[in-house]
Amino acid sequence: MKIITYNVNGLRAAITKGFPEWLAKQEADVVCLQETKLQPEQFPSEIFESMGYHCYLYSAQKRGYSGVALFSKTEPDQVVYGMGIERYDNEGRFLRADFGDLSIVSVYHPSGTSGEERQAFKMEWLEEFQSYVVKLREARPNLILCGDYNICHEPIDIHNPKGNEKNSGFLPEERAWMTRFLSTGFTDTFRCLHPDLQQYTWWSYRFNSRAQNKGWRIDYCMVTNSLKSRVQKAYILNGACHSDHCPAVIEIE
Numbered sequence: 001m002k003i004i005t006y007n008v009n010g011l012r013a014a015i016t017k018g019f020p021e022w023l024a025k026q027e028a029d030v031v032c033l034q035e036t037k038l039q040p041e042q043f044p045s046e047i048f049e050s051m052g053y054h055c056y057l058y059s060a061q062k063r064g065y066s067g068v069a070l071f072s073k074t075e076p077d078q079v080v081y082g083m084g085i086e087r088y089d090n091e092g093r094f095l096r097a098d099f100g101d102l103s104i105v106s107v108y109h110p111s112g113t114s115g116e117e118r119q120a121f122k123m124e125w126l127e128e129f130q131s132y133v134v135k136l137r138e139a140r141p142n143l144i145l146c147g148d149y150n151i152c153h154e155p156i157d158i159h160n161p162k163g164n165e166k167n168s169g170f171l172p173e174e175r176a177w178m179t180r181f182l183s184t185g186f187t188d189t190f191r192c193l194h195p196d197l198q199q200y201t202w203w204s205y206r207f208n209s210r211a212q213n214k215g216w217r218i219d220y221c222m223v224t225n226s227l228k229s230r231v232q233k234a235y236i237l238n239g240a241c242h243s244d245h246c247p248a249v250i251e252i253e
Contacts, residue, residue, distance in 0.1 A: 001252050002027065003104065004237075005146035005221055007034040007202070007245040011069070012042065014242040020047050022240060028249075029073050030097075032106035032146040036067035043069075058082065060092035067092040068106040068147070074099060083132045088125060102227075103140040105133075107147035112168035119168055122150070126177045134184055137224055144252070145186070145222040148202075148245065153178045153188065156198050157217040169218060185225045189234035189250050190217075199236045202245045210244075221250040 004026060008014040011033065023031065031053070036043075038059065045055045053071035058081045060066040070079075076097035082089035096105045109126070112119030137143055151174045155161035164170045182188060190197075200215025209215065221234060233251040240246045 001029045002249065003030045003032065003144065003146060003221065003252065004028045004247045004249050005032040005034070005106070005148075005219055006240070006247040007108070007148040007219060007243060009035050009037075009243040009245060011036040011038055012044075013037075015044065015047065017242040019242040020051075022242065023048075024051055030104055031069075031071040032104065033069040033071075034067075034106060034108035034148045036069050036092075037064050038067065039063060056095060056097065058092045058095040061090045065091070066108060068095045068108050070095050070097050070104065070106045072097060072099075072104075083129070085128060085132075088128070093125075094129075098140065101140075102142045102144070103136075104144045105146060107145055107149075109148060109150045111150045112171075112174075119171075122168070123173065123177075126174070126181075130177075130181050130184065137185070141224060142227050143186075143222075143224045144227065144250070146220070146248075146250075148219050149178070150218050151175065151178050152216050152218055153191070156196075157200075159200065159214040159216070169216060182222075186222045187225055187228045187231075189221045189223055189228075189231050190236065190248060192228065193231070193234045199238065201236055201248055205244050219245060219248045221248055223250075223252075227252065 043057050048055050054075045055071050056079050057069045078098040080096040083094045093108045110122040112122040152158040152170045200217050201219035203210035203215040230253045235249050237247045
């Protein structure tokens with residue numbers, strides 16, 4: 001099974017930049033999207049249904065904001081929208097699909113870059129997200145949590161660790177949360193298979209940072225440790241240019 005996660009920074013904008021044509025060539029079984037920024041009535045589902053995908057969309061109440069989606073070649077046994085926590089679910093951040101004993105999640109963690117209030121919201125989300133998925137794992141032991149976590153975990157994951165240590169996304173408390181989260185029984189598949197590889201999944205649109213490779217690795221395919229031995233490949237598709245992010249991929253048996 002090939003799974004792609006991709007923050008498209010506006011699905012309609014990505015479509016105008018060739019995203020459907022690119023996706024058609026990827027032969028992905030499941031596609032997890034974040035920051036879709038559209039409402040259900042704005043979603044051109046026929047484009048992706050024509051590729052053989054079943055499409056599921058979870059939008060924020062606020063128009064043009066946040067939102068996640070999941071496309072699957074196989075129809076899921078069940079699709080669950082949100083975590084049952086209103087203030088997070090209003091922002092359309094968590095979408096789960098179950099396939100037999102496997103559950104795949106498209107998740108979009110909040111950013112704290114707009115100020116102290118949103119940083120506090122992010123830190124609260126992180127704790128509640130962890131509590132939710134650890135509890136979920138009791139009923140669904142084989143979880144794949146794909147998405148934009150808005151955190152670089154280690155210095156290898158960011159182009160300038162010293163210069164960014166006071167910036168949201170690389171704050172000590174965010175990185176400490178990631179360490180604690182992984183210690184509860186989750187694996188960062190890319191770093192597990194590539195312990196020394198420095199690649200990024202996001203670049204600021206400012207200052208031509210992508211061309212200079214001044215990036216951050218904030219998009220992850222996390223799995224419960226029960227699935228660790230089944231992960232065959234984990235990699236980043238740096239050539240995709242439909243967004244300020246690029247996709248992360250895992251292949252699992």
